[in-house]
Amino acid sequence: MGQVILKSVQKKFGDLEVIPNLSLIIPKGSFTVLVGPSGCGKSTILRLIAGLEDATGGEIIIDDIDVTHLEPSKRKIAMVFQSYALYPHMTVAENIGFGLTLAKVSKKDIQKRVSEVAKILQLEKLLQRKPKQLSGGQRQRVAIGRAITRNPKVFLFDEPLSNLDASLRGQMRVELTELHAQIKATMVYVTHDQVEAMTMADQIVVLNQGVIEQVGTPMDLYDFPDSLFVARFIGSPKMNIMEGEIAEKYFCQKLGVRPEHMEISKEEGLLNGSIRHIEKLGADTLVYSEIKGYDTITARVVGNLEMKIGDTIHLRFDKKHVHRFSNGNRLNTQF
Amino acid sequence: MALPACLLVFTFLILPFFMAFGLSLTNQRLVSPNPTEFVGLDNFKKMLGVSFLIIEPEMDEAGHIKLDNEGNPIYPRVRNFTRNQEDFPQFYKKREWFQLGLQDGKVLVVLSQDVVFLKALANTMLFALVVCPVQAGLALFLALLINQPLRGINIFRTIYFAPVVISMVVVSMLWRFIYDGQNGLLNTLMQMFSFGLFEPIDWLGNTSTALPAIMAMSVWQGVGFHMVIWLSGLQTIPLSHYEVARIEGATRWQTFRYVTWPSLRNTAILVMVIITMQAFTLYPQIQVMTRGGPLDSTQSLVFQAVIRGYEKQDISGGSAISVILFLLVLSISLFQRYLTREKN
Amino acid sequence: MPAHKLLGMALRYLLLIWIAMIFIFPIVFMVISSLKPDLQLLSDSSSLRAFLPVGDISPTNYLSAFDRAPILLFIFNSVLITGITIVFSLFLCSLAAFSFVFLSWRGQGVIFAIILATFIVPFETIAVPLLLIVNNLPWIGLEGIKNSWINSYHVQIIPFIADALTIFLFVQYFRDLPKDLIEASRIDGATWFQVYRRVIMPLSGPIIATAAILKFLMMYNNQLLWPIMVVQEESYRPVMLGLQYFFQLNTQWGEIMAYLTIITIPVLIFYLLLQKAFIASIASTGIKG
Ligand SMILES: Nc1ncnc2c1ncn2[C@@H]1O[C@H](COP(=O)(O)OP(=O)(O)OP(=O)(O)O)[C@@H](O)[C@H]1O
Ligand SMILES: [Mg+2]
Numbered sequence: 001m002g003q004v005i006l007k008s009v010q011k012k013f014g015d016l017e018v019i020p021n022l023s024l025i026i027p028k029g030s031f032t033v034l035v036g037p038s039g040c041g042k043s044t045i046l047r048l049i050a051g052l053e054d055a056t057g058g059e060i061i062i063d064d065i066d067v068t069h070l071e072p073s074k075r076k077i078a079m080v081f082q083s084y085a086l087y088p089h090m091t092v093a094e095n096i097g098f099g100l101t102l103a104k105v106s107k108k109d110i111q112k113r114v115s116e117v118a119k120i121l122q123l124e125k126l127l128q129r130k131p132k133q134l135s136g137g138q139r140q141r142v143a144i145g146r147a148i149t150r151n152p153k154v155f156l157f158d159e160p161l162s163n164l165d166a167s168l169r170g171q172m173r174v175e176l177t178e179l180h181a182q183i184k185a186t187m188v189y190v191t192h193d194q195v196e197a198m199t200m201a202d203q204i205v206v207l208n209q210g211v212i213e214q215v216g217t218p219m220d221l222y223d224f225p226d227s228l229f230v231a232r233f234i235g236s237p238k239m240n241i242m243e244g245e246i247a248e249k250y251f252c253q254k255l256g257v258r259p260e261h262m263e264i265s266k267e268e269g270l271l272n273g274s275i276r277h278i279e280k281l282g283a284d285t286l287v288y289s290e291i292k293g294y295d296t297i298t299a300r301v302v303g304n305l306e307m308k309i310g311d312t313i314h315l316r317f318d319k320k321h322v323h324r325f326s327n328g329n330r331l332n333t334q335f
Numbered sequence: 336m337a338l339p340a341c342l343l344v345f346t347f348l349i350l351p352f353f354m355a356f357g358l359s360l361t362n363q364r365l366v367s368p369n370p371t372e373f374v375g376l377d378n379f380k381k382m383l384g385v386s387f388l389i390i391e392p393e394m395d396e397a398g399h400i401k402l403d404n405e406g407n408p409i410y411p412r413v414r415n416f417t418r419n420q421e422d423f424p425q426f427y428k429k430r431e432w433f434q435l436g437l438q439d440g441k442v443l444v445v446l447s448q449d450v451v452f453l454k455a456l457a458n459t460m461l462f463a464l465v466v467c468p469v470q471a472g473l474a475l476f477l478a479l480l481i482n483q484p485l486r487g488i489n490i491f492r493t494i495y496f497a498p499v500v501i502s503m504v505v506v507s508m509l510w511r512f513i514y515d516g517q518n519g520l521l522n523t524l525m526q527m528f529s530f531g532l533f534e535p536i537d538w539l540g541n542t543s544t545a546l547p548a549i550m551a552m553s554v555w556q557g558v559g560f561h562m563v564i565w566l567s568g569l570q571t572i573p574l575s576h577y578e579v580a581r582i583e584g585a586t587r588w589q590t591f592r593y594v595t596w597p598s599l600r601n602t603a604i605l606v607m608v609i610i611t612m613q614a615f616t617l618y619p620q621i622q623v624m625t626r627g628g629p630l631d632s633t634q635s636l637v638f639q640a641v642i643r644g645y646e647k648q649d650i651s652g653g654s655a656i657s658v659i660l661f662l663l664v665l666s667i668s669l670f671q672r673y674l675t676r677e678k679n
Numbered sequence: 680m681p682a683h684k685l686l687g688m689a690l691r692y693l694l695l696i697w698i699a700m701i702f703i704f705p706i707v708f709m710v711i712s713s714l715k716p717d718l719q720l721l722s723d724s725s726s727l728r729a730f731l732p733v734g735d736i737s738p739t740n741y742l743s744a745f746d747r748a749p750i751l752l753f754i755f756n757s758v759l760i761t762g763i764t765i766v767f768s769l770f771l772c773s774l775a776a777f778s779f780v781f782l783s784w785r786g787q788g789v790i791f792a793i794i795l796a797t798f799i800v801p802f803e804t805i806a807v808p809l810l811l812i813v814n815n816l817p818w819i820g821l822e823g824i825k826n827s828w829i830n831s832y833h834v835q836i837i838p839f840i841a842d843a844l845t846i847f848l849f850v851q852y853f854r855d856l857p858k859d860l861i862e863a864s865r866i867d868g869a870t871w872f873q874v875y876r877r878v879i880m881p882l883s884g885p886i887i888a889t890a891a892i893l894k895f896l897m898m899y900n901n902q903l904l905w906p907i908m909v910v911q912e913e914s915y916r917p918v919m920l921g922l923q924y925f926f927q928l929n930t931q932w933g934e935i936m937a938y939l940t941i942i943t944i945p946v947l948i949f950y951l952l953l954q955k956a957f958i959a960s961i962a963s964t965g966i967k968g
Contacts, residue, residue: 050862071865073865073866073868077866078866081859081862081863082859083857083859085857085859085860085862087860087863087864087878087881089881089882099868102868102873102877103868150867336774336775336782337775337778339771339774339841340771340774340841340846341794341841343771343838344794344842347809347812347839348800348841348843349793350812351808351809351811352800352805354805354812355807358807480695485688485691485695491698492958493951493954494702494703495698495699496957497706498702498706500896500900500947500950501706501946501947502899502901502919503900504900504903504919504922505939505942505943506705508922508935509705510705512724512932515724518722518725520704520708520724523725523726555701555702560961563958563962564961564962566962616802618803618903618904619903619904622903623922637803637804637904640803640807641806641904644810645807645810645908650811653807654807657803657804657805657806657807657808658804660801660803660804661804664799664800664801664804668799
């Protein structure tokens with residue numbers, strides 16, 4: 001349950017065209033992540049699906065029902081906000097049950113549902129507290145609890161973890177993935193965070209200025225970026241992009257090689273220069289080198305590295321790991 | 336959802352506002368046997384129109400100026416001009432507002448059909464002109480005083496603000512005692528502090544002291560209000576600004592001049608506008624204390640608007656005063672707009 | 680503490696106390712005088728005895744003040760008029776502000792601008808035409824249909840319910856509330872009125888207090904000009920009009936002082952109890968700048 005279809009959806013704020021024309025299918029039960037640079041329209045798409053913004057054109061269909069002109073509460077969706085948006089004057093239980101209270105569900109049934117939800121999210125002991133008396137992670141769980149209560153077909157998350165510290169974020173990532181497995185609803189998730197996108201999604205949508213650059217599984221996007229934009233956007237550290245002589249050798253305008261596919265070689269080759277900076281991450285090491293004729297090139301090597309800044313370095317790569325681009329698009333033909 | 340409130344605003348604020356404009360162009364009375372007529376700007380002409388009459392001292396046959404017993408020149412009576420419709424139609428039925436001595440013993444007499452209104456206008460402007468700076472200045476002084484980190488300072492803040500919550504009607508009644516000519520507290524205190532040298536004054540019964548007395552009382556009542564607004568402006572200034580000034584060795588005056596005052600600019604404009612608006616609507620003090628007297632020396636625009644529009648049932652006259660009052664207030668607030676826009 | 684600092688401190692307190700006396704002496708005089716018979720009141724006021732409860736102290740003035748005027752009725756009227764106005768004002772103005780901030784409808788901007796503009800129209804300038812309006816408005820009440828609002832409670836209430844300042848204060852406050860909260864409740868299925876009642880109002884405690892206090896000061900203390908114009912019958916008079924009674928026939932200053940005390944002291948006590956809120960509400964009018 002919970003297939004979402006956007007058909008030629010457009011959105012303007014006055015004269016500002018935020019979404020020119022966007023079509024997208026979000027399969028039922030999927031965990032779809034929207035990523036893209038700040039201001040590209042991720043939140044806007046989420047809010048269009050939620051019904052918090054009216055589309056300027058196009059259709060939005062949830063489970064075969066055209067919801068384009070329906071009230072948010074009639075769309076069978078739930079939304080979790082970055083700020084949590086908990087009602088400060090209500091207890092946790094009241095927050096979670098508010099939607100049911102409004103729907104005039106009997107007190108007993110509300111209580112039952114609230115305690116079910118509280119159990120899923122381990123909130124049982126906090127039900128009588130006010131949001132002010134909760135930690136960030138607990139508030140986040142209450143916000144998710146409020147979403148679950150409504151039994152929605154589609155969950156919408158707008159950067160839900162960005163206010164949490166790193167370790168809590170890791171924990172919540174796992175919890176959310178488990179929750180998805182447990183309730184099997186469709187989830188649409190907006191994030192800035194690469195790691196969240198790669199680890200949680202079964203479908204990633206990359207957006208650029210309101211236009212979809214690519215849709216696919218995380219590994220698809222990583223291994224076969226359709227465009228230079230996606231190639232640069234997915235992966236950390238970024239893919240090395242080289243122009244000029246070396247690109248011409250591969251019959252393209254721009255040649256991309258991921259840092260982990262760069263190798264340090266003993267003898268001089270195409271890429272020669274000196275080490276500018278070294279970052280030791282423990283399991284592996286990032287080497288930033290000043291290569292003659294090119295910009296800084298990043299290489300990721302496994303384990304430790306017995307070299308220091310200023311040392312001469314030669315880099316090479318296997319031709320089966322290259323990504324070739326012309327006019328910003330991927331070239332898939334063999335050469 | 337905004338409908339009920341908007342409806343109320345429109346019926347009881349905006350409609351009467353436009354009615355005031357409309358009525359001021361007619362001769363409507365509350366109850367009148369004659370139908371209401373449109374009279375154009377007649378009301379305003381009557382109220383604002385002044386004419387100037389220059390009179391010269393009377394001469395005897397020899398061409399010398401006639402002097403009275405005290406040696407002052409004798410002037411023809413103004414009445415001769417205003418009662419004489421045939422020779423001086425332009426002065427007919429007008430009254431003297433004030434006189435100005437010119438050179439060569441000539442005297443300029445300013446005549447008007449509606450002296451009371453002009454006095455009310457002048458008094459209201461004078462009231463605003465004096466009360467605004469004095470009240471704003473004193474309020475700032477009190478705010479600076481209260482803004483010190485002293486123990487128990489909040490008690491003083493509470494006391495200074497107390498008159499604000501008391502009705503102006505009550506305050507005016509009380510101050511009638513204080514200003515009383517015989518047993519007034521003010522006279523008592525003045526005599527005590529001057530060791531009996533001070534001659535008791537009937538503060539409200541004297542044309543020269545009545546308006547100043549009302550001004551002083553108004554400042555007393557309202558200064559706490561503006562002190563609080565200044566105070567909230569002062570408290571938005573970060574402590575670090577003062578600390579920087581101290582490290583750089585600024586004197587207390589320099590700190591005020593270069594740190595405090597510039598941050599208070601917007602507060603200053605706000606305070607001035609509120610005081611001006613309050614000053615222009617001077618009413619309860621007059622109603623309770625003097626009813627415009629003595630000799631019209633404390634007439635105010637609002638008081639006149641009420642007297643005419645209500646007590647004399649001259650709706651159009653009262654409305655015309657309202658319109659003039661509104662135009663005054665409007666120009667003040669446009670001036671404020673202009674001031675705030677200039678420097679941003 | 681060094682001597683010169685101590686001296687400076689003492690001087691500052693001296694100044695503060697001296698100014699405090701200026702603000703307090705009329706109030707003390709009022710209360711003290713209300714307890715003295717007229718003869719003593721007048722003779723005392725030529726010395727500092729005016730501020731001291733000495734001589735013939737008794738509540739006689741209060742008793743005769745109650746005989747002279749139906750004080751309880753006036754107080755009841757004032758409280759009733761002020762109270763009802765505050766309740767309706769808070770409700771309708773916050774509702775209007777809610778719709779200006781959270782809903783979008785055609786003409787919203789223009790109407791809000793017009794309402795704000797009325798802020799610079801002093802009530803005094805519209806009193807006379809307003810009199811004409813209420814004089815010709817019909818009213819259906821318990822006693823049947825009347826063709827004028829003159830001499831009633833509602834003529835003293837309804838025109839004052841909606842005002843620009845109250846609407847503006849609410850608008851300011853609502854604009855600062857997180858928009859997410861409203862959106863969350865929309866998704867939870869709340870109607871706009873439910874959003875208003877169950878989410879916005881419970882969060883608006885501070886501004887409700889502010890608006891109520893300002894309205895209270897505007898109403899209770901200013902019931903003079905308008906009641907003079909529209910109320911001739913004793914039974915609808917507010918306290919400020921009650922003063923007239925004390926100037927008919929042999930004026931007794933002690934009684935006047937008693938009456939002033941009666942109508943002022945409750946406000947002062949109220950103020951002392953809630954002084955933080957009072958001062959904060961005045962300060963909040965300053966945010967406009
Ligand atoms: N209510 C609005 N009125 C006008 N413009 C808006 C409005 N909401 C969003 N925009 C504009 O639409 C564009 C997309 O905004 P959106 O919030 O969808 O970006 P985003 O991808 O969520 O960015 P971020 O990652 O920073 O949250 C931005 O340029 C923003 O300025
Ligand atoms: Mg966003």
